[in-house]
Amino acid sequence: MSRKAGDNVEYTLRSLSNLMGEKRRRQAEGAAGSGAAAAGERSLIAAESCSSLNSAASGAELERAARRQFQRDETPGFVYVVSVFSALGGFLFGYDTGVVSGALLLLKRELNLDALWQELLVSGTVGAAALSALAGGVLNGLCGRRPCILLASGLFTAGAGVLAAARDKETLLGGRVVVGLGIGVASMTVPVYIAEVAPPHLRGRLVTINTLFITGGQFFASVVDGLFSYLVKDGWRYMLGLSAVPAVIQFFGFLFLPESPRWLIQKGQTQRARRILSQMRGNQAIDEEYDSIKNNIEEEEKEVGAAGPVICRMLTYPPTRRALIVGCGLQMFQQLSGINTVMYYSATILQMSGVEDDRLAIWLAALTAFINFIFTLVGVWLVERMGRRKLTLGSLAGTAVALIILASGFLLSAQVSPRVTLNPPDPSHQNSTCTKYSYCNGCMLDPDCGLCYKLNKSSVVESSCIPVDKHSTMKAAWGRCSNETIFKKEDLFWAYNFCPTPYSWTALLGLILYLVFFAPGMGPMPWTVNSEIYPLWARSTGNACSSGVNWVFNVLVSLTFLHTAEYLTYYGAFFLYAGFAGLGLLFIYGCLPETKGKKLEEIESLFESRLCTCGMSDSDEGRYIEYIRVKGSNYHLSDNDASDVE
Numbered sequence: 164m165s166r167k168a169g170d171n172v173e174y175t176l177r178s179l180s181n182l183m184g185e186k187r188r189r190q191a192e193g194a195a196g197s198g199a200a201a202a203g204e205r206s207l208i209a210a211e212s213c214s215s216l217n218s219a220a221s222g223a224e225l226e227r228a229a230r231r232q233f234q235r236d237e238t239p240g241f242v243y244v245v246s247v248f249s250a251l252g253g254f255l256f257g258y259d260t261g262v263v264s265g266a267l268l269l270l271k272r273e274l275n276l277d278a279l280w281q282e283l284l285v286s287g288t289v290g291a292a293a294l295s296a297l298a299g300g301v302l303n304g305l306c307g308r309r310p311c312i313l314l315a316s317g318l319f320t321a322g323a324g325v326l327a328a329a330r331d332k333e334t335l336l337g338g339r340v341v342v343g344l345g346i347g348v349a350s351m352t353v354p355v356y357i358a359e360v361a362p363p364h365l366r367g368r369l370v371t372i373n374t375l376f377i378t379g380g381q382f383f384a385s386v387v388d389g390l391f392s393y394l395v396k397d398g399w400r401y402m403l404g405l406s407a408v409p410a411v412i413q414f415f416g417f418l419f420l421p422e423s424p425r426w427l428i429q430k431g432q433t434q435r436a437r438r439i440l441s442q443m444r445g446n447q448a449i450d451e452e453y454d455s456i457k458n459n460i461e462e463e464e465k466e467v468g469a470a471g472p473v474i475c476r477m478l479t480y481p482p483t484r485r486a487l488i489v490g491c492g493l494q495m496f497q498q499l500s501g502i503n504t505v506m507y508y509s510a511t512i513l514q515m516s517g518v519e520d521d522r523l524a525i526w527l528a529a530l531t532a533f534i535n536f537i538f539t540l541v542g543v544w545l546v547e548r549m550g551r552r553k554l555t556l557g558s559l560a561g562t563a564v565a566l567i568i569l570a571s572g573f574l575l576s577a578q579v580s581p582r583v584t585l586n587p588p589d590p591s592h593q594n595s596t597c598t599k600y601s602y603c604n605g606c607m608l609d610p611d612c613g614l615c616y617k618l619n620k621s622s623v624v625e626s627s628c629i630p631v632d633k634h635s636t637m638k639a640a641w642g643r644c645s646n647e648t649i650f651k652k653e654d655l656f657w658a659y660n661f662c663p664t665p666y667s668w669t670a671l672l673g674l675i676l677y678l679v680f681f682a683p684g685m686g687p688m689p690w691t692v693n694s695e696i697y698p699l700w701a702r703s704t705g706n707a708c709s710s711g712v713n714w715v716f717n718v719l720v721s722l723t724f725l726h727t728a729e730y731l732t733y734y735g736a737f738f739l740y741a742g743f744a745g746l747g748l749l750f751i752y753g754c755l756p757e758t759k760g761k762k763l764e765e766i767e768s769l770f771e772s773r774l775c776t777c778g779m780s781d782s783d784e785g786r787y788i789e790y791i792r793v794k795g796s797n798y799h800l801s802d803n804d805a806s807d808v809e
């Protein structure tokens with residue numbers, strides 16, 4: 164029976180539980196073509212025993228046709244369009260958090276910003292993001308995902324406008340807070356929205372694309388920073404204002420894009436939900452998915468009840484409580500492994516490795532952002548092959564090793580730190596702290612001081628620790644290194660925030676390895692996993708809490724880095740992050756279950772056992788399950804009961 168001839172028979176064959184990984188699936192598919200592999204044989208036997216199809220031949224033909232349909236990717240392009248438009252929220256998140264470092268370089272000169280104002284402009288955004296991510300949970304639940312994405316793009320546009328036109332630092336701070344509010348709402352809504360519209364076998368990949376857009380935004384911001392750094396007057400206006408372009412595109416795009424069908428079903432708007440779901444699934448039957456969402460909502464209401472604030476219901480119901488701990492823990496360990504300090508200090512690490520030119524350091528920092536972006540792409544590729552759990556574990560283990568290498572680079576550099584050999588008298592008689600350091604290492608950790616030195620072959624000579632100029636960290640406040648044009652001609656060097664050492668390549672190696680390991684797993688998985696582990700009634704609140712945790716730890720880690728480095732030195736700080744990464748490994752090993760290929764409605768069951776054993780609920784791994792829909796009924800083919808098909 165060919166597909167054409169079989170109009171009265173509706174059949175779609177698709178993998179709903181691709182629990183075995185893409186590789187084995189492909190093997191099975193390949194084998195199905197030749198009729199040799201076990202999966203193919205199983206299905207063939209099943210199809211042959213299909214009594215309603217009269218003959219063995221027609222059964223086999225049905226099987227082959229269904230398999231052909233399965234092999235074609237049935238997901239309509241619409242799902243990709245919707246995902247990419249929402250991931251623009253991720254791009255804006257990355258762009259607006261990344262662009263500020265370059266903008267500050269110009270702003271601090273033009274508006275005479277002191278350290279406090281610089282810090283306010285950076286952390287004002289992150290702090291606002293933390294608050295709005297938390298508030299975004301309520302908004303998401305009440306108004307839906309689409310209005311929240313529209314709100315976020317509106318805030319991004321307004322913020323970009325205010326920033327580009329700002330005349331004073333107070334207005335700048337206002338603009339940065341507005342942008343931060345947009346980032347918070349986008350960071351918690353976009354992954355949820357994508358997860359809710361994506362088919363199960365593509366969900367991980369599509370949600371991970373959002374993090375790809377975050378790192379893409381960070382990379383793009385670093386390139387824009389590099390380009391506009393040549394435009395000394397008003398360059399920052401372009402840097403900060405440019406984000407209005409993707410924000411406007413997203414806003415208008417979303418006016419034409421639909422609401423999440425899952426949210427609509429929850430709100431009783433079932434007709435609209437069905438229409439959108441069939442738009443998202445193309446010619447695949449949606450009955451099963453629709454029924455499963457609907458039944459799930461009804462069951463959830465019966466089980467958990469609908470009274471009381473969602474967060475209280477989540478905390479008193481063990482599976483959601485465990486999911487919340489896993490989700491928040493993942494976000495916390497993502498930040499505690501120090502991604503943002505590594506990114507933020509990449510220029511310093513590069514300078515330590517011998518890059519002395521500031522502009523070159525900016526471009527090399529763009530290269531760092533590029534590595535982060537490219538390796539997130541590797542994550543998009545791996546997530547449906549390896550699964551979330553293995554990818555996260557492998558990534559964090561590699562990150563921990565890279566942190567140890569990075570810290571060792573700083574440690575070795577500190578051990579051979581050049582001695583301070585000259586102590587010229589301070590002409591201003593201000594008794595600065597810089598005179599008390601006898602090694603470069605102490606001098607570089609003090610934000611008020613820098614090292615002025617000469618090089619004899621490759622060894623440091625005639626070095627002195629001098630206060631840094633208040634307006635530019637590129638020169639000393641007084642003495643031999645106080646006039647850039649003169650001291651460069653005299654073969655003098657000025658090192659602020661780093662020490663010239665022969666071991667800096669170790670730190671550089673650590674930096675590259677860090678990004679190579681972090682970006683595919685620990686970067687995207689906390690967002691991806693959070694978008695899928697909560698049942699529908701708890702999804703907005705769960706994501707709001709975990710995104711809030713991400714932002715709070717982001718602020719904590721970035722704000723404390725300099726102090727941590729002062730007390731523990733740079734290597735101490737990176738060893739500390741390696742320790743956190745080690746703790747994270749234990750946590751993830753024990754608590755993170757595999758969610759790959761599962762329907763969102765099935766995932767709650769993974770959190771039914773005790774928290775520290777949730778990581779073991781990966782029991783389906785290695786089994787190969789396919790669902791066949793024949794005449795509107797579902798037949799489950801498994802290793803044990805292939806004859807279920809009638």
Ligand SMILES: O[C@H]1[C@H](O)[C@@H](O)[C@H](O)[C@@H](O)[C@H]1O
Binds near residue numbers: 377378502686713717
């Ligand atoms: O997942 C993202 C990504 O890894 C970014 O590079 C980082 O800056 C963010 O803090 C993180 O949440």
